[in-house]
Structures are given as C-alpha cells and as structure tokens.
Amino acid sequence: MGFPIYFLAVFAILIILVATVTVYFQVYKRHINRALGATEGKRKMVPPNKIAIVMTIVVLLIGLLISYFAGYVNAYKDYEEDAWVMSHSDIQTFYAEVKEVGERSLLVDGISLNDENYRGDFQYDVWAEVSIYQQDTLIQLSDLSEGDLVSITLVTDRADITNIFKIQLLEDKK
Known part of the structure; x- marks a missing residue:
C-alpha cells in the first residue's frame, strides 16, 4: 500500500494557507508603518486576523472537498476490488x-x-x-x-x- 496522494494535496493546501497569511501579515505591517509615518490620509486595509479566519475557512472547505472525493474514490476502488472476490x-x-x-x-x-x-x-x-x-x-x-x-x-x-x-x-x- 503506497502513500496516499491526497495527503500531498492537503499538505500543499496548508503550505499555501501559511504562505498567504504570512505574506499578508508582512504587507499589513508595511501598510501600518506607512500609515503611522504619513499623516495625510487614512487608507483602510483588512486586519490580518480577519484574513486568517477567512483563509482558515477556505482551507477547511477545500480540505472537506478533498476528503470527500478521496474517500469516494478509495471506497469505490475497494468496492470494485471486493465485488469480484468470493468466499x-x-x-x-x-x-x-x-x-x-x-x-x-x-x-x-x-x-x-x-x-x-x-x-x-x-x-x-x-x-x-x-x-x-x-x-x-x-x-x-x-x-x-x-x-x-x-x-x-x-x-x-x-x-x-x-x-x-x-x-x-x-x-x-x-
């Protein structure tokens, strides 16, 4: 039995989540530093905690979809293999x-x-x-x-x- 490929897909999605949140934190930090240095106008940017929550929900939904389809594929494959085995x-x-x-x-x-x-x-x-x-x-x-x-x-x-x-x-x- 080999390593399930969908584990790699879930791992890749988690890496994308962490990378996106990290980049957003850096952009938000730069934006805050500019806003503190400039007094002319306030530019709004979504706080990182809200972005992290949204990204977590998106990753959970993608993980659920991957789990559903991977489970369906594995169950169907097992059923097809078992359907022709007789006791x-x-x-x-x-x-x-x-x-x-x-x-x-x-x-x-x-x-x-x-x-x-x-x-x-x-x-x-x-x-x-x-x-x-x-x-x-x-x-x-x-x-x-x-x-x-x-x-x-x-x-x-x-x-x-x-x-x-x-x-x-x-x-x-x-």
Whole structure:
C-alpha cells in the first residue's frame, strides 16, 4: 500500500494557507508603518486576523472537498476490488430431483441428503448464461426430464442476490 496522494494535496493546501497569511501579515505591517509615518490620509486595509479566519475557512472547505472525493474514490476502488472476490459461503451446491422443466424455468425437489435449507421444492428461472452439463458435455435445459437427479450450484453476489451458476445432470435413466 503506497502513500496516499491526497495527503500531498492537503499538505500543499496548508503550505499555501501559511504562505498567504504570512505574506499578508508582512504587507499589513508595511501598510501600518506607512500609515503611522504619513499623516495625510487614512487608507483602510483588512486586519490580518480577519484574513486568517477567512483563509482558515477556505482551507477547511477545500480540505472537506478533498476528503470527500478521496474517500469516494478509495471506497469505490475497494468496492470494485471486493465485488469480484468470493468466499466459500457465496457458492452453494445442493442435489435435487427434477419435477418439471419449463421453457425457461426448472422446478426441483431437494433430496434428503441436503442441508435443511435445500430440502423441498424450488423454482428457478434458467437464463442463457447458466451452464447445464452431463458429465463434461454441455446440454440444453430441454434435455432434462422429470425424475432426473441434478446438482445445482448457486452463487450469491455482494447484493445478496442468488442465481444459478451451473446445473449438472448426475445420472442418465437410459
């Protein structure tokens, strides 16, 4: 992990603040000395304490903006990196018997060997991205029939949406 670049930006802004206030103090001191030496007219100049307050507020606002955008960029980058990292609990496989095959759907009955969460009837929409295999051969959804034993691999993404990743036909009745 490298040194965050926005720390350099904040440091540069603080340097500019200090330099501006220091220069203003010098100009104000010179102005006061001239005003004391000359009696002809009074020229007004904003006192340095007011300039220091205004400059501090400006630097705080700039610092807030930098912090917001730097935090947003880092958080988004971390989210993008983490979105594709999966844990073991994100991938689940269970075994089921096919009860009904539709044009784009599959109704299965989870067998008793499964965890309690995967027993009973489940209805899934099967999209074109879902791979259906018999051994190492890719097959179509229409190749499945009632009574086939399948394993279904589910993937849960970071938004807690669970989709079918793969269906494997375990035995062929032929």
